[in-house]
Amino acid sequence: MSEKRLELPRAYHEAVVHWQTHNFPDYPTLEQVxxxxxxxxxxxxxxxxxxxxxxxxxxxxxxxGQPKAxxxxxxxxxxxxxxxxxxxxxxSTEFGSIQQxxxxxxxxxxxxxxxxxxxxxAEELRHGxxxxxxxxxxxxxxxxxxxxxxxxxxxxxxxxxxxxxAAFNLEFDSFVDNVVFAAFIDRxxxxxxxxxxxxxxxxxxxxxxxxxxxEAFHLAAGVVPLRRWVEAAAKGDALLSMDAIQKSCTKxxxxxxxxxxxxxxDSHGGEDSVRLGLKDMTNRQAQxxxxxxxxxxxxxxxxxxxxxxRADLSRDDAAALYERVKRERTSEAGxxxxxxxxxxxxxxxxxxxxxxxxxWGFDGEExxxxxxxxxxxxxxxxxxxxxxxxxxxxxxxxxxxxxxxxTRKDAIKSMPRLARVGGxxxxxxxxxxxxxxxxxxxxxxxRLHP
Amino acid sequence: xxxxxxxxxxxxxxxxITRIDxxxxxxxxxxxxxxxxxxxxxxxxxxxxxxxxxxxxxxxxLGEVRGGEFGLDEPTGWIEFFGVDPSxxxxxxxxRLTEALxxxxxxxxxxxxxxxxxxxxxxxxxxxxAMGFAPAPLTALERRL
Numbered sequence: 345m346s347e348k349r350l351e352l353p354r355a356y357h358e359a360v361v362h363w364q365t366h367n368f369p370d371y372p373t374l375e376q377v378x379x380x381x382x383x384x385x386x387x388x389x390x391x392x393x394x395x396x397x398x399x400x401x402x403x404x405x406x407x408x409g410q411p412k413a414x415x416x417x418x419x420x421x422x423x424x425x426x427x428x429x430x431x432x433x434x435x436s437t438e439f440g441s442i443q444q445x446x447x448x449x450x451x452x453x454x455x456x457x458x459x460x461x462x463x464x465x466a467e468e469l470r471h472g473x474x475x476x477x478x479x480x481x482x483x484x485x486x487x488x489x490x491x492x493x494x495x496x497x498x499x500x501x502x503x504x505x506x507x508x509x510a511a512f513n514l515e516f517d518s519f520v521d522n523v524v525f526a527a528f529i530d531r532x533x534x535x536x537x538x539x540x541x542x543x544x545x546x547x548x549x550x551x552x553x554x555x556x557x558x559e560a561f562h563l564a565a566g567v568v569p570l571r572r573w574v575e576a577a578a579k580g581d582a583l584l585s586m587d588a589i590q591k592s593c594t595k596x597x598x599x600x601x602x603x604x605x606x607x608x609x610d611s612h613g614g615e616d617s618v619r620l621g622l623k624d625m626t627n628r629q630a631q632x633x634x635x636x637x638x639x640x641x642x643x644x645x646x647x648x649x650x651x652x653x654r655a656d657l658s659r660d661d662a663a664a665l666y667e668r669v670k671r672e673r674t675s676e677a678g679x680x681x682x683x684x685x686x687x688x689x690x691x692x693x694x695x696x697x698x699x700x701x702x703x704w705g706f707d708g709e710e711x712x713x714x715x716x717x718x719x720x721x722x723x724x725x726x727x728x729x730x731x732x733x734x735x736x737x738x739x740x741x742x743x744x745x746x747x748x749x750x751t752r753k754d755a756i757k758s759m760p761r762l763a764r765v766g767g768x769x770x771x772x773x774x775x776x777x778x779x780x781x782x783x784x785x786x787x788x789x790x791r792l793h794p
Numbered sequence: 795x796x797x798x799x800x801x802x803x804x805x806x807x808x809x810x811i812t813r814i815d816x817x818x819x820x821x822x823x824x825x826x827x828x829x830x831x832x833x834x835x836x837x838x839x840x841x842x843x844x845x846x847x848x849x850x851x852x853x854x855x856l857g858e859v860r861g862g863e864f865g866l867d868e869p870t871g872w873i874e875f876f877g878v879d880p881s882x883x884x885x886x887x888x889x890r891l892t893e894a895l896x897x898x899x900x901x902x903x904x905x906x907x908x909x910x911x912x913x914x915x916x917x918x919x920x921x922x923x924a925m926g927f928a929p930a931p932l933t934a935l936e937r938r939l
Contacts (some may be wrong), residue, residue: 384860385837463836560839564805564832571808571828637806644809648824659816 347554350392352473356480356496360390360473363500368442370449374466381459388466392477393554394547403542405621412546417486419545423620424487427545430622433508435475435499437533438468440512443504444525448516453583460565461522464530467558472499474551482547505760510695511599513759517592517728523573524592527566531637532603534559535630544621567641574645574685578652586649586683591726593685594706597638598693604631607690607697635690642685646670650679693721695738701745701755714746733760796848798887800894803842803854805835810844810851814877830875834858838902843894845878845887852882855891857909859902864932871899871907892925910934 351357364371374388402410413419419427442465449465452458476499480492488495505513511529516522537556543549570589577584605627606613613627625633650666651657654677657665665677666684673681689708691699703711706724711717718739722730729735737760744750750758812827834842838858845853855876861869873895878888899907908930911919 382836557839560804561832561836564835567805567808568828568832571824575824640806644806647809651822651824659813659822 346396348394348396349389350394350477350481352392352477352480355493356476359496359500360469360476363439364469367439368446368465368469370446370462371466371469374462377459377462381456382463388463388470390466390470390473392470392474392551394550395553396550398546398550398553399542400546402544402621404624405544405619407544407621412544412549414546415482416484416545420620421487422616423544423622426617426620426622427543427548428484428487430540430617431475431478431548432495432499434536435472435479436502436508437512438472438475439499440502440504440507440509441465441468441525441529442472444512444514444516445522447504448519448522451519452522453519454569457519457523457565457569460561460569461526464526464562464565467562470558471555474555475499478547478551509599509603510759511596511603514595514599514729514734515732517726520588520592520726521596523566523569524589524596525566526562527570527641528593528596528600528638529603530559530562530566532600532634534563535604535625535634539623539625539630542621542624567644570645571648574649575652577683578649586685588726590685591724591729593642594688594693594724595726595729597687600634601631601690602694602696604628604634605697607631609698611697613697631690635687639687642687646684649684653679688724693724693738695741696756701742701752703742703746714743718742736760798845798847798852798882798885798890800843800845800890802840803831803834803844803856804839805831807831807844807851807854811854811877814851814854814879817880818877830856841895841898841902843891843898845882845891847882851879853878853887853891855888855895857895857899857907859899859904866908868906869902869904871896871902871904873907873909888921889925 352360378385378387400412402408402412413423416424416427445461445465445468449458449461452461476496479495484490484492484495490498502508504515507513511532516525534556537552537559541549541552541556543552573584573589574586577586577589601607604614607627609628611627614623614630615626617623618626647663647666650662650669651659654662654665665679668674669676669679669681670684675681686706688706689699689704691702691704691708692706694700694702694704703714703717705711705717705720711720722735725735737758741750741755741758745752745755808824808827808831811831812822812824815827816822831842834856841858842856843854844851853876855873857871857873857875859869859871861867863870863872873892876888876891878891896907907927909922909927911922
């Protein structure tokens with residue numbers, strides 16, 4: 345499938361570049377390392393891409409067979425409203441993940457792992473650019489009173505703590521998070537983009553294939569370092585432990601599950617998007633497939649661990665040993681069940697959707713006492729994250745829900761307040777700044793260094 | 795047993811491909827396949843194909859379109875690595891993998907596919923000939939160093 349490349353109008357392009365100078369200062373390094381780590385790959389391009397040759401008729405829902413919309417005004421108001429929310433949320437995740445990666449990017453122990461994450465960050469920047477292109481290349485006035493420049497500024501002003509989805513409001517604690525995030529959270533991204541390939545809004549549908557091609561590498565940039573890490577842990581590397589990997593997996597898997605939207609079995613979450621032709625799976629269907637894929641990922645990692653731990657065993661014997669240890673939750677021949685990676689119950693430590701502010705344990709066991717449950721959850725989380733405002737806020741809300749001080753509905757709506765939210769980031773008006781700058785008396789655009 | 799499904803390769807196929815390679819060669823080389831598979835995924839993840847049967851990878855074919863190698867400027871679809879689980883052979887999986895990869899090469903603008911086969915690999919040679927490949931007017935040369 346061929347693709348077109350598109351650039352934003354200058355003011356918006358400059359606004360994204362301006363955002364990059366503040367939020368992604370390592371971006372120029374990518375060009376320096378490209379030939380070493382990605383020899384002969386097509387050079388990175390900060391641009392929007394649109395796939396050619398995709399269906400121009402609606403593929404799912406109640407309008408199957410009708411022409412896809414090429415302008416928001418062509419969509420039913422309900423569909424247009426949901427679509428705008430999808431684009432805004434997608435944009436938030438793209439820019440948000442770069443802010444998260446930046447915090448611990450420097451701590452990579454392996455230059456290749458670091459170069460891979462750097463490329464992931466650059467491609468997320470391109471995906472954010474893509475979403476801004478969708479917001480600024482057409483007239484959204486039939487859908488919203490907010491001007492394109494204001495929508496873009498709102499997105500570029502978001503920081504870790506003020507993004508749309510909780511997974512993008514958590515700080516990374518170490519480079520383990522950079523890698524585990526790519527394996528778990530980018531995987532949710534893959535599901536969202538895949539579902540949206542059928543979108544009844546043609547410009548959005550054609551944005552998906554180029555993004556999905558890049559997303560495939562992002563998942564590999566998570567899984568492959570993890571595979572090497574579990575091997576190192578099996579061989580006794582004192583710097584990497586299965587426990588640290590497990591706790592990071594737990595931290596991200598739980599927030600990843602919430603990215604699918606309301607997943608309660610009786611909630612019908614996502615059915616409107618399917619009916620309106622914007623996605624081809626409901627929230628629960630997509631989440632079920634995601635969980636199965638995460639389980640396969642952990643099984644593969646565990647098999648890699650067992651093979652490294654017991655290099656003397658044949659493949660079949662090692663696989664049989666893994667199956668026995670997993671099934672019987674035992675320790676055998678040097679492989680201990682607590683060292684193997686596991687997915688928590690889908691209701692564990694949830695703040696939205698199924699199990700939100702209920703007390704379901706890692707293995708699906710039910711707790712009765714909030715303090716016992718908080719201690720249980722804390723024991724499964726990375727130490728640095730455990731001490732964060734994010735976990736503290738959840739624990740406070742859980743206590744209030746179970747003492748009757750706060751309703752579950754209000755707790756779900758409540759987000760931890762991070763000190764930097766609403767801070768004086770000069771990027772908040774970056775589009776207008778650039779516009780004014782471009783139109784300045786000298787007639788030349790100059791760099792902004794607020 | 796259901797019929798194998800041909801699909802694009804993903805990063806979660808590393809374990810399955812490593813297993814097939816180990817069955818064929820007797821060597822366990824996960825690190826080699828990790829690097830190889832990331833190479834193809836980052837360059838064109840829609841090119842490499844795997845065959846999946848009842849949730850298990852039973853075959854793979856890795857390749858991509860490149861131009862400029864060996865003075866051959868035209869876009870060429872290169873088939874570089876492939877294998878079918880010995881227990882799944884004889885069901886046409888190799889042929890279906892080849893057709894899927896060749897279809898992709900065509901969609902990327904290639905009008906010719908090329909590969910190389912070691913002289914000792916008679917089985918692979920006859921498979922490729924059965925798939926329509928013929929000796930090329932090129933000579934593979936080597937020198938010991």
